[in-house]
Structures are given as C-alpha cells and as structure tokens.
Amino acid sequence: QFYTPYTLVELILNDKLPIKDETNHNVKILDPACGSGIFLVESYKRLIRRWKNKNPKKIITFKELNDILVANIFGIEIDPLAIKVTAFSLYLALVEHLNPKKLWIDKTNKFPYLIDNPKDASIKGKEGKNLWCRDTIGEVNPDDFEKVNLVVGNPPFGTKKLSKSIMDYCVKYNFGKEMVLPFLHKSVDFCPDGNIALIFNAKVLTNTEKPFQNFRKWLLNENYVEKVYNLSIFRKIPKNFGGQLFTSAVGPICIAYFQKNPPQKTSDTIEYWAPKTYVKSNLIDGVLIDSTDIKFLPRIECQLPDTKIWKIAMWGNIADFHLISKLSKIHSNVKSFIKERKMSFGVGLQPLNKSTIKPIVDNDISNLKFIRPERISKYFTPDTSFSDINSAIKDKETIAEYLKYYKKNNIFDLPQINVFRRLGKKEVYKGPMLLVKEGFKDNEFCASLVNTSVAYNSTVLGIHSEQLEDLRILSSMLNSKLAAYYLLMISSSWGIERERIKPNEVYTLPLQFSEPDFKDLVSLHEQIEDTININPLIIRDANNEKNIEKIILRSFHLSQRDICLIEDFLCQSIDIFYKKEKSIAFHRVSADENMIYAKMLHQELNDFYSEANHKVNITVYDVQRHDPLNLVVLHFCNTEKSIDVKPTNELSSLLKELDKYSIQEKGKNLYVQK
Template identity: 50%
Template sequence: MTGQEVIELIGLNRAKSLNSKSEKLLESESIVFDHVREFEVDSIYFNTDENGNSFPAVFLKRVKTFDDETLQAIADAHRKIWNYKKVLFLYVYSDTQIRIYNCSEKPLIKTQEYIDYQKELQSVEIKSYTFSDKKQLEELNMLFSRIAIDSGIVWTLEEAQFVRDKINLQRRVDKYLVESLVNTSEQLLKQGLEINFIHKIILRSLFLLYLEDRGATDEKLYSQLKKGTKSYFDILNDTKATYQLFERLEEDFNGNVFTLEKDETISAEQLQLIKKCFISGNDSTPQAKLFEDWRLFDFSIIQIELLSEIYENFLFKTDPDLKKKTGTYYTPPALVEFILNEKLPTNKTEINYNVKVLDPSCGSGIFLVESFKRLVKRYENQHKEKLTDFNKLKKLLTDNIFGIELHPQAIKVAAFSLYLALVDKLDPKNLWQKKKHRLPNLINSPNEKSLKEQGKNLFCRDTILQNREIENIEFNLVVGNPPFGTTDLLESVRNYCEKYGFAKEMVLPFLHKATKFAPNGEIALIFNTKVLTNTGGSYQSFRKWIFNDCYVESVYNFSILRNAKKNFGGQLFGDATGPISILFYQKEKPKMPSDRIAYYAPKTFIKSNVIDGLSIDFTDLKYLPREECQKPDTKIWKIAMWGGMNDWELIQRLDNSKLNSINKFTKKNKIESGVGFQLLTQKKDKPKSSETLSKLKYLDADVITRYYTADNLLRDVKKSIKTPKATKFYKDYYKIDDINKLEKLTAFRRLGDVKAFTRPHIIVKKGLEQNSICASFIENQCSFRDGVYGFYTSIENIEELYLLLSYFNSNLSTYFLFMTISSYGIEREQIMKNEYLSIPINLNEGQSLKIKKATTQVLSKLKAKNFLSNSIEKEGLEIFISKNIDSVIYESLNLE
C-alpha cells in the first residue's frame, strides 16, 4: 500500500490541506490555519462537534524518506507544535512507513554538537508502522485512525497501554514553562532576591519575549540602548542596558505594566539564570553548548491567552496562600473559548462589534483578551478586510473591553495581555513605539502611584462594593470566572450575602451583581456546582432568586469531569478538584420564553483529552421543566446530572409519597446513633480525657467490610494516630520522641458517642466502598473515629439492627442517596448522618421478617468464612442478597 492509501485506510484523508481555500473552511478552522502555516505540515485533521466547532486533533506531514535532513525538519515541526499546545499527535508518513510523534513531550534540546536525529527523535516517537506488515497496519487502524481519535479510544483500550505510558499531558509547553519559572524563582530566592521582585523581573521578561517573538520589538529598539545588541537576550548580558530597557517600556506602557522601584538590584549572574530559563527551561545543558539563536520556547506560537494561565499558575505555585485566600483558579483557554463560542461567536454572519463586555473578576485577563479578538473578527466580518489600523483597534478596545480585579499585579498582566492582543493585529507590529501611536491607559487604580493617568477599562477594585463609575456603564455581556469558597471571605462579600439572605459563599454576590452590571444584557459565569445542589436554606434563597427573578437559558454542569486523571488532560482547573458549572442567564425574560432549561452534564472526559477543547455531545443534553427548576428545594439538578427524567420521576415518587424514612424507623425501634471520636491536632484544642476509650479496642475505617467485620481487625486505640500532623501533636503532648513509645492514649478532641462503642452496634462509613454504602455488623465493643457513624440498641432489639444493616447496604439506598444528596458524586464522596436518615423505607411486617432472616444467614456465612475466600462464593452471596434482600425492598416500594 502507498502512503496515501494508508491515510485513506485510517480515515484521515478527511484532513484539511493547508492549501485549502478559506471559503471552504469553518471559521474555527481558518483561525487554526492562520496560526500554523509556518509549522511545515501538510494537512490537519479536525474533530468537529455538533455545534459546528472544529478542534485540531492531528497534524499530518508527507515525506519522501526519513533521512537526516527530513528528520531535522520533523524535529523543528515538533518543537513548533509543542509550543502550539493544542494538538497531541504528528503523523509523518512516506510510501513505506508512518511514524507517530508525541507532541505533548518536550522537544529535543538543540546543541552545537552533532545530533543523531534518528536516535534522539525516539524520545518523542510513540511508534512507527511499516506498510508491508499486515499486523502493524491493523494496530495502526485500531489505535490511530480517525474513529480512534474521535472516540478517544486510545485512553481506554488495553492494547493502547504503551501509548498512555508515553503520553504525559503534564509535560506540555504551559506546564513545563511554569515548572521552569518556579525552578528559576527558587534559585533566585536562595540567592537572596525577594519573591515579589522575582515575580516582576520574570513577568517583564515574559512580556518582552512575547513582543519580540511577534515582531513588535526590533533591533533598532535594542541597539539604541546598547550598540550591537539585536535581542532581549543580548540586553540581558548587561545589567545597565536591561534597566534602561525596563525604563523605556515603563514610559511606553504608561506605568500600566512596568513599574520600577528605586531600590531594585540584580546581578549579571542572576540575569543569566533568567535568560537560561527562557531558552531551555529546566534542561541541564550548559548555555555555552546550546545552538546559537535556538530557543525551546517560541512566544510567536504560544498563545497570548496562555499568558494568563502561565502567570496565574506561576504566581500561585510560588505563593500558594494567595490562591487559598482569593478562591481563584485560572480559567483554561478551552473553557473560555467554549463560553464565548456561545455568547460571542465569530462566524461570518456575526457583524456586531460594538458589544460592551465586562469580566467582574478578570484576573489576568483571559476572557477579555479572547473577547477583544472576537470583536476584531466581527469588525472584519462587517468591513470585509483585515483590521490593522492602530486608532480603530484602540477605539474598539477602549469602547468595549472592561474588567474589575482586586489583585493589582493580576490587573497589570490583564493590561499587558490586551496591549499584546492589540499590537498583534498591527501592521507593522512595532507601530506602537512611535510617539503618535501611544497605547491607551487602561488601568484605573487610584492607589497606584506609578500610573500617569487613570484609565477607564480595568478597575482595580472590590467588585462587590459600590462602584458608580463602573455601574453607570450598561454592559451587553458579562462573562468570567468569579472566585468561589466559603473561607476568608471579604467583609463586602459577607455583608452582601447577609443583605440578600444568601449563603456566605464567595461566588453568589458576583452572580447576583452581574444583573446590575447588565440589566438588559446577557451573562455567562462559572460557579461551583454545590450552589445548585446544597440543601441549606440560604442556598435555596439564592436559587429562588436566580430561577424566578432572572431568566436562566442553560446550565452546563462539568462536575463529573472533576476527577479526570491529570495525565489524561487534568482537571478543568488544574489542582482545583471542586465541581464547576456554567450558568447562562439574563435579568429580563425574552419575548418568547421557553418553559424548559437546557441542561448539559457531560459523562466522560475521554474525548476532551485527545483534542484541546470542550466538545459537547448532545447525548448529554436534557431539557428540564422550568417550573420544577424554579422550586428552591428541587433535587432535579443532581438527578438529571447522572440520570434521566425517568430517574427524576422515580425519586419524586419515593420522596413525595407517604413513606417512612430511616429516621422514623430508628425512633420507632429505639435505635440510637452517634459519631466516633476525634483526635487532637492543634494546641488550641481543649483535650478531653477518657479512660474508657483508652481501654476499648479500636476499629479503623480502612478495614471495615460490608455486612461483617471480624474481631481480629480490631487494634489498640493508639493505632488511630496515623497522620503526620496527629503524630507530631501527640509526640509533643506526651513529651515522647517516638509515637511507638506511647503507653496509653487518653486525650481526645471529642469523645464521640461512647454508648455507640459499648452497646450492640452496626457501623456505617461516611465514605464509600467501591462506590457503594458500607455498613457492617460488629460483634464486640469497639471505638471508631468520626469518619464512621454508629447505630446501636439493646441486645433484645438486635434483629432491628440486622434489618437496618441490610437496608443501608441495599442497592436502593445507594441509588437514592447518589441521586439526591448534595456532595456524593459531585464534590466529596461522603454521606452525612442526616442524609442516611433520609432514606425511604416502607416494609410491612412480613417483608421485615424476610430481610431479618436473610441478614442472619448472610452474617452466618461471613462469620464462618471470616470473609469470602474466592470469587465463586462471593458471587453466590451477592445473588442470595439480590434475591432475598434487594428484591424484597423493591417490592415494598412497588418498584418491581
């Protein structure tokens, strides 16, 4: 088979040639083509979703042979694609073979010495396939075909394990650059530089390299400062010239980006560390050995939008407390693109470019940069020509792009990112250096002394306080990613929530105040999903307002993606594992309101990790009745996230009928419940002493098994001290140097319900066991920690505990709680005691007797075997439980 025939075999003949006429391309495809024309590839395969958004998935390059010259060209193409970040795979094929390259892997470091490209490219090659080998072609078609790419099958097939072993998305350009910046910062810290100064010097370098690589600075600018210099790296060889350049740019940027302090000092050696960082990152190759004029990072390719991610990740990794205090997580470009595809599309029919956009928590400006670029594109759609005029671009920016941000350093990054987006459109790009083309003042920050003039676009303010200057502007679109969290709340947030009766949750005032910023406009904001599902009264008050006093168009719930493995693309917010959603709404009802709300809850992350983007599958779309959504206490958001309308109707029937609950059952049958003890971990904790606890055997939550836990798993209560924090505290408290020398543990933070330890009991874990509720009968007295609940009664009443044991372990209980409670399946995989007590129960006397009898038999089998010794016995017991317990429960609720 020829190379072209193989490409047809694997379905990639649908790839778009870089010679394709622009009118035959989708708008999203045209944008990609403009970015990658210099990559020395021949075609691009796009994955297109049901909304018509295309995402580049594979680059293809045809070659005659794989000789040294060709391999050098492949290495160069690979470096460019790595800097582009959006595509995982480069397919290079001749008429005899195809080689699959991993574009998430760091490129070769080019040195002055001879490079054996055949050998060195092996580190970025996933596999090569020879066309004459039928078995190889079969594997190629199975793992790397169009169907495999579209379905993301490479992440799930057992045969593709070798591919997964080679791909690590944490080695992409943005991650490696941040890692390199953090590493350099640590070296500079050790040399005595202050962290805020390090932030400034690194950010200045980032800004200058973006300008230089995009042609916005030139040799003339550098040679004016020092004769013979041609680049920023040349300037870095001279401390005096470096600061002359910074001073020049402080003047050119009106103090909006560069701010020099009088006492700044940095050595030539320290400047060389920064230079090395931006040339080859963390690589250990000495500077002198690197190929002249070669650089790993290419800021003409690294997207401007990534500047926001790079800055915020770098800042938070070097100052982690700032992230905790602000509740802020960077917004990845894919999520920004997704939101703006909905609210600010740029297809050829979109010609309205006078759209006032506000991001009320703009951070380092990613939403604003992308919005500005889209308004430029709309201007070009209207006028049928490229927009390169400085004054028109400046006016478009200052008339329409607005942001509010509390953190002064972040707002400077936002200003520079917008300057860069403007400069990137100019022709020539260095036009901004001329006196008559001064970049606009954007930042408005009365406390910032370096500003020569207050701007009217980026406000360094507390969004939630009254800001008349901003609130007098009527915005057409409000977009953004406000901070969320319930700790370290600003006084303004706390007061706002109290005023409106909302939960003290950071994001709620932003969602509410957005309607004041855009009373007649549209709003699209990211928020934490528990706002939809939390059953607390103050959360219900917010939901009553948002779904009744506003018009919600759609909700996108991405909670299921929160635990995506980092190697498979990472979480939507990096190390933020909390569930996120997007709310599309407006204050006023449209003329033709819908009685349904569109609700998307993607069930998989697979597809979104082969492509760099959020590709929506319409099988994840549901239309929820608006009337139900308007009820503050509705459970529809959680139910529809995992199930369908049949599930909602079933839960409604279970929830609304006159059924008893476990709570009523326990009261009727004199079953009490309590929680386990807590250890001391902080000096401010007041110790509580208990000789009883010190003598009781202890059951660790990790060894609890469903239905029955054997006595031989019980330990001394001293074994409850496991974490480093608890170990350190108790060593200090008892004045010992080794925790194993502790003779007796008598001091606790809370004792728990001691009766739950000493009377006949079953225990129920707060966490889950293989995604199911885990309740277990314990024959002897024992204590347990606060991650376990104890249900106990008198010895005469033991059979009622047996019934409760089986009911908790039933499929019905797991299903009901999974579908209804706020955190299970959304944020923390745990169940509160009051949630266990809410489970419906409707057993008659005969059904109760059947379950008690069956439970007795189950416990007998487990005791005899001291748990099941093989899979056949286990399967047999599961069938017995299904027939004699689960089926009886279904019958009692009329579910059979």
C-alpha cells in the first residue's frame, strides 16, 4: 500500500474543496483508487464543515451526517481490505461530529452500508452504493456510476507489472504503458461536467515517447487544464523532514487540475507550480515555493505533445524556453557531427547481474584496462587513471554474480573477468576516444579525451575516432556551460527521476563554429591536455577552460542576456537543487548587488519609456543586515535623475512588518514565498 502524504491531500482540497465561507455541502466526490480513504475522509469532513457554515446555530444530527456521506462520498478500490478501512474511517469521521458523542449508541442510529463488493458473500443483502470494491479500469462502467462533481485522488503509478485491464486500456487508446494514465483518462467519464484533480507521475509530462505524447495530446487538447503542480522535489525530501509529514513520499509527482469542458472564463496560460527545493530554517520546515516558481505557461505551447516546456519551466522561465528553442533549431548537432565524421559511438559494458540470461564471453575486452566513471575528469584523462578490468565489479550483488559464475568463494580468487551481461560495440573501446559521463558533478557535465583503448561501463558513452581534432571539438562543446545548461534543461530524467543525461539527449546538443574557432578550440584543448600530462595532479586548467567557454558562447552568437540566463541557471537554480537552504541563492543580497539591480532597472525602464514622455527615477534604500527585506523604489516623473541612495531608518520597522506577509502557508509544510 502507498499512502498519500496528508500535505498533498490538503493542498488539493484547499484548492478544490475549500471550507472558509463555503456553504454548499452537496458536492459529489469520487476517488477512483481510494486506498484507505484519506481523500474521502478529508472531503467528508469538509462537507460537514460547510454544512455547519450554512447552519451556524444548528447541531448536526446523525441523519444529516448520514445523508451527506451517502449522497456525496464515493470511492473505488481494488483491495477489499483497504476499502473496509475507508468505510471504517468514514464512520469514525461521522461519529466525531456527533454532539454529544454518545449519540451514536442510540439504537435507532445505524451506520449506512457503504461497500459494494460482489466477491464478498458476507455483505450480501447489505451492499452500499458508495464504495465499490472493483478494478476501476476493467470492471467499472462509468454509466453505471453516479456522475460526480469532483474527482480527487492518487491513483497507482508505474510501468511495471501492469494488469491486463490497464494494458488493454493503454493499447486501446495508444497511450504509454503507465498505470496512472487510464485513471486520468477515465475520470472524465465519471465527471463529465465537474473538476478533476489527480496526482500522477511527473514522467508523464517529460517522457518523449510517442505513446506518452498521445496521452498529453489528449489531456491538453481535449480537456481544459487549469493548473499543474510539479512536485518532483518531494522525492528528495528525507523521511524525517517536515514533522514526518512526507514519510510515505513518493516518487516524482505532479498534480493536474483539469476538466472536460472549458469553464466560462478561460485563460490562455496554464498555471505551473514547480518548487525547486525544501528548506529548514527558523521560519519554515517544508517545501518553499518561491513566487518565481509559479509560472504561467502559454496554453498553445503546452498543447504541443512534443513540447519541452514542462521540463524547461521547472528550472527556468519563458526566456529560457525561447533560448532553448533557438538552440534546438540549430541545424548541426552532436549526432550529425558524429555521423558526418563517421565516428563509432555507444555506451559501455554491463557486468553480469541477476537478470542476465545469456552471459557474453569476450577475451579482447577482458584484456583491456578499465576506467571507473568517477576517475574520468573533464577534457582529458591520462591512462594513469585506468585500473584493472575487475574494478568493473564493485557492488556486492555484482560480486556475488561473478563468484557464482566462476565458482569461487573469494573476490581475490576471481580470474580476470571475461564475461559480461552486455558489451555494446567493441570498436567504441578503441582509443583515441571521447568518454561522456551520464551524471553531473558539481553542476558540471563531463566529457574526456582518452588516448588509448580502455573499457568502461554503460553509464558512459564512448565516441571513437582517429581524428583527434574532432574529438577535441566535441569535448570542448560538451564540457561547456552552454552544454550543461542545454542538457539539464531538456533532460527528461534529470531533476525528475534520476540525475542522468541519456545518450540520445547528448546527441541533440547543437554544435556551431567557424573554421578559425575550430582551430582555436583544438589548440586550447591541446594546451589543457599538456597541462594535465605534465602534472597529472592538476586536474583543471581554469585559464584555458575559460577561453574555450568564451569561444563557444561567441560561436553561438549569444547575447549578454542569454549568457545571464545560463549563468543564473547554473549558479542559482542548480545550486538551490543541490545545496537547498545553504545555496548562494538564499544569501542576503548585498548593497552593491542592490545597486546593480537598480541600475539595470533604471536603464531598462527608461529605454522602454523613451518614446513616451515618462521617466523613471529610482531610490535604493541602504538596508542593514538586520532588515529582512531589500527596498528599491521606482518613481514616475518628467525628468530623469541619477539613482538616489537613502538610509532605511524609519523604514526598518515597516520592512519587518511587511516580511510577516511574505511567507504564506499553503498547506502543512508547504509555503509560498511572495
């Protein structure tokens, strides 16, 4: 069983079933995979509260509690035990609202029958209509079910061990084989005129395969999507965080709010909430959604099934989206370069593991040295970093497989291993080659030139060519900040599921340079190799790396603003992801930075208004360490002046007062920083 963290239930119901000043207690609610009923119980409690809002002077009776429950609360669940827990929890919620509590002992008051389970003979003749013990996808015809006003829940997800009914459903609609999709799709039939708010797997938004695109096409074109929360960051939250509230959390999750028919007032944007981190400070202990994490995405773009906007907008803004789109349109990329130059490429070997069906014996690879991914360094790796082929096996399970295969008891008795699960193409182990790691280290992507043949594992992509110059060009590009920016922004997995960049994402990285740039890059790369060769302890050559960066940025004709976006993403957003509240992004802004900001505003606004007769003047307040907020004030007037700087004196207490309103609680352990 997977329980839904209460934070999520509260978040959804605060939006879709608020209590404050609400009096409508006739809202039919369905959870199509209700588990032990957390959404239903919380919804029921809210309807009771709404009844009380409507009847502030009355005491709610058993009958009224009973009627609200039977008329409005519906669940479907495949597990007979879970559905009994749901019924029991709903009864408890009912009893809790009786006043005096002992009223339930009154013999004339009987709990309503709620469960309908044809397979349970013990409830024959006592079936209810509210909680159906069924396979929602295979056994429930929505026509037989009362139409509801609101669907909420956390349906099962995953791509493994799909039941036949789910499989058939996905095949019928040509959707990706992911359990959650049929639940989202079928909800519309249960709720043709109401609202749907369901939790689903974030990969559904970023998976680039056609069947997932088909699903997105349906979701975003045949329905009206109001809002999406991308809470992939929840998967990073440790178990003991946020007062244990995220204990059962969770993979990379999203929540979609949608409905079949558009509302009266439609918007041409979709609200997208994508918090970047969780924070523990003296103010909060939970997920902090900065107001810049709330984006309004153009609906038309979201409706394109192959759009990358969901991923890009997790970290960046619309300007990043335009920059990535511009880069993606560049004709030449890593793949076309590799093909043009007839290079061999492919990922490395996989050692034996439990699921190996046909072990591959190979003595050529066995005789090679091996390089562990963590020994690969940026730009160039000398062969002093190589080790023995047996260092390809490190973790306990792999060692156990090899001991079994060679019938040995001790790792030291193993021969030079010559058997593997997968080998890939043998020519990619031939030097010289470029090795590209799938992972990131210190916010950087890593590719490395290696001169001699060596084996490596499948987390590394190898590219072999006799033309060293071509490999140097690829290395310069792949090691650049621009590459890190582009690859992290478009990767379907990084930041969502596993922090890795897949080879077919690497292939899409654009390449662009002139003949003189080509020569300069090659020469700078050679200088880096020389530095490392002369002294292998020096693993970085900052000067030459900087010059390579410069040429790359120049060759893509990037503007100063584009460069700012790249820097901002790598230094701030990614830093938040890795370092959380310790990130530089949460450091206090200094007086100097405030001034730089004011100057930029001053120039941008006065340029913007240059045609009209407006001028904008700016006052910067010289905030002190103890002031919680910065202050830059804009004045519209007729004559332009230079930037004023004033002391904060009398403003300090106002800033403190304002600060109290800057963090808003959105649900337990979930805050919005305005």
